[in-house]
Amino acid sequence: MRARTPVVVLGVAVFALALGVLLTPGLGGAIPVADAVDAAGSDYKLFVVFGAVALLLVLVVVGLRAVGGQAQATPPDPEHVRTAPAPGAEFDSVVGGGVGLREQLFGDERERVRGRLRETATQTVMRRENCGRETARERVENGTWTDDRDAAAFVGGERGPSPPVSSRVTAALRGRSWFQHGARRAAEEIVGTSDRRVTDGGRRTEDDR
């Protein structure tokens, strides 16, 4: 608004001057119109300058409109429940979409996922075998907790099995990294291990969960 004030003042001044010229003919004589017309060549040439300036301004205004657009409130959307992610959604996104390049090079997202899976595997083995933490840890480290070689290799330690080359190739053919493939297999195996225990025990049913 402040930027406009001089323009508004100028406009009012010109309007006042025009009124003045209309009402007091003497004032009109004071403006050197004839000299200006002589200098321009003809009166049309003098006026066409104003017209051209106006047309140029049109371009400026249209440009501003295109850039600025309208400003208006964006009302909230209260109709639906404010959504929250489902449990495990982060894991799905890491396994489904992988981690970004930057995260891949510098981040510890992969190690966190692996650590989480390793811990869950240990806990699940403890639960299934009814054994101590050390034993379960040992079994996860050396890969004897499952028959699935990919899963065992993914969560296993240095002494554990190394991932089969065929799995790496299969993963690559499906457009996934070994990390994504391994994490998925490990998770499925952990869930399978947990369910097997459930059926073995026969105490808990699907409904309980």
Add this chain to the structure above:
Amino acid sequence: MTVRRTRRWRGIVAVALFVGGVGVVAARPLVLLLGVVGAAFAAYPHLTATPEVRLDIERRFGDDSPDDGDDVVVTVRVQNTGDSTLTDLRIVDGVPPMLTVSDGSPRHAAVLRPGKTTEFEYTVGAARGRHRFEPATVVARDVAGTREVETTVDTETELACTGTVPEVPLRQQTEQQSGRVITDEGGSGIEFHQTREYRHGDPMSRIDWKRHAKTGELTTIEFREERTASVVLLVDATADAYRARRADEQNAVAHSLAGAEQMLTALSNTRNFVGLAGIGREFAWLAPGTGPEHGDAASTLLATSPTFSTIPPSESERESGSGKNGENEEWDVQSQHAELQRRLGSNAQVVLLTPLTSPDVLTMALGLEANGTRVTVVSPDVTNEETVGGRLAATERENRMRTLRESRIPVVDWNPETDRLGTELLRAQEGVA
């Protein structure tokens, strides 16, 4: 309140200039004169004033105490208490974050003269819990639509859809006052505990006279001492707890809050002391107490504390919350755990409501128990088995429940969709002693 210029009329200057310019260049006075119309429209938006918004809002419900899943008609009445006519008024009502609009629309537009009212209604599906309405968003424009005022109008409205729980399973950690928690200590009470040799000073009424008549021995009957408990309901509202089974369902924090509300009512009706605590955005605390005033304070805390908000943390909040080293003061479970431990008296027990989605909360529960505070965990289950991640999360939750049970912490596994909390608590009651 935000006032902004909409710039709707911005193009009109171009039209005026164009017509005027063409008129001059083509030397047509009539066309030039036409530019005046454009100029008038360009001036028009500058002649209107910013609307002054003063409104009163009032909400009424078709059913004040609906059941879970019932449709409730919400009637909103808005009155213009200002002195000027609001020529373009748009209202978006602040439907509680955990409710879904099932019919009609919470949006309304009206022209409102001073003192006049407008009314609109819509239907929401009730879900368990106390749902506080958020402030309604109001957008008012002047008659030319140049200036826009965006503001909110608030009134305290709450839609309560509360179930009742008959009893809360309490553990044996009690205060000295007599109450209703049956302990393993002998003394006066109702339930038989043991007989022991008579000691000098035992009341006559507790002497086993029949036995005395039969054998001549003096024995004293002891009953189980009944004491009051001091219970702190602790709600897990950490960033990891804001998880929902499906996008259109309430999150675990909302379920926990609804559960806490029910248990609060149930415990207030007994002689037990009941307190309230929350971990999450910040540490929330209300020391255990009794009486109606205390109940009001608890309800107020539940409704107003940011910790007990059902709105999931935004992306930025979440990032600071999952700060790997817990460097952020807010959201930091460890420091809030320490704070809780400091405030809990030696006799208070904790009922922890948590979806068990985070290892930190598990550590906290184990830590509390290890430090001598008896803990009971009530865990709303929000895991779904549709994806690998979901199944993994369910397995993790089961592992955590097992870890808790191994430490002798009773866990109430509650599926909020299918089970009533009361039923689950009664089922757990048998196991808790």
